[in-house]
């Protein structure tokens with residue numbers, strides 16, 4: 001499809017055009033950047049990152065958020081980064097099943113992006129997809145990603161606010177602090193509060209922040225029973241309210257994340273091209289004793 005036609009389709013909010021745009025972003029970053037340039041700086045969509053260890057109930061909460069925003073008449077987009085590791089591979093089907101209630105709703109758009117084979121490039125693709133959703137007139141974009149390690153969590157760097165979803169029995173604080181979840185959250189959710197150990201989990205999260213400059217709220221929630229969900233929705237609405245009234249710090253944070261991910265993605269693309277072109281020739285020179293490995297590496301990536 002012609003880029004200009006695709007662009008006007010996306011601006012009209014056409015779902016097929018949006019789907020094609022996101023596929024372009026995933027497969028052809030070069031053409032996608034030409035498309036994105038035409039849309040200007042994103043201003044419309046409030047982007048909420050939802051991250052946390054596998055199985056803590058992120059998708060269940062996202063489902064609650066979709067329902068709540070649809071009640072307000074807002075247009076909601078969801079980007080779910082599919083965990084493709086064997087550990088969490090079963091989640092995809094679960095996500096699909098839970099969100100089917102919304103899948104027939106024309107004002108909800110749910111898209112999965114696979115993390116396999118992307119490494120740092122996935123964050124760029126997610127940032128680009130958000131820009132497309134912004135252009136397509138979504139009021140809210142929910143960005144769900146499994147936060148196991150730093151690179152998974154990087155993805156939420158483009159959000160205006162981030163929920164970190166935890167649950168009782170995660171095994172003290174190690175998972176939380178090691179994965180880098182401590183730094184990214186604006187609100188910490190201890191989900192599955194209907195299970196035993198929720199209070200202990202709240203206490204251990206609070207203790208992680210003791211002595212630091214941050215004291216984000218820690219909310220006890222049960223996405224299943226609904227307990228605490230109203231309060232969580234209220235907290236999220238607080239962030240959205242600030243965003244809608246033009247909070248500069250939020251806009252800066254998200255745009256900063258987009259710049260960083262776009263640069264990182266471009267560097268990766270460039271490096272992939274460079275390494276394919278130059279490495280064989282450099283290896284010969286190193287073996288002949290003309291170059292050290294360090295000098296050869298510096299030629300590859302100056």
Ligand SMILES: Nc1nc2c(ncn2[C@@H]2O[C@H](COP(=O)(O)OP(=O)(O)OP(=O)(O)O)[C@@H](O)[C@H]2O)c(=O)[nH]1
Nearest residue numbers: 053054055056057058059060091146192222223224
């Ligand atoms: N008891 C209880 N179970 C819950 C609650 N919320 C979610 N679950 C269950 O926990 C399981 C995982 O929920 P998901 O919403 O798929 O969790 P997730 O964090 O999206 O999972 P991944 O995407 O695989 O990381 C499902 O079986 C849910 O039904 C809750 O509040 N209480």
Ligand SMILES: [Mg+2]
Nearest residue numbers: 058059091095
């Ligand atoms: Mg999920």
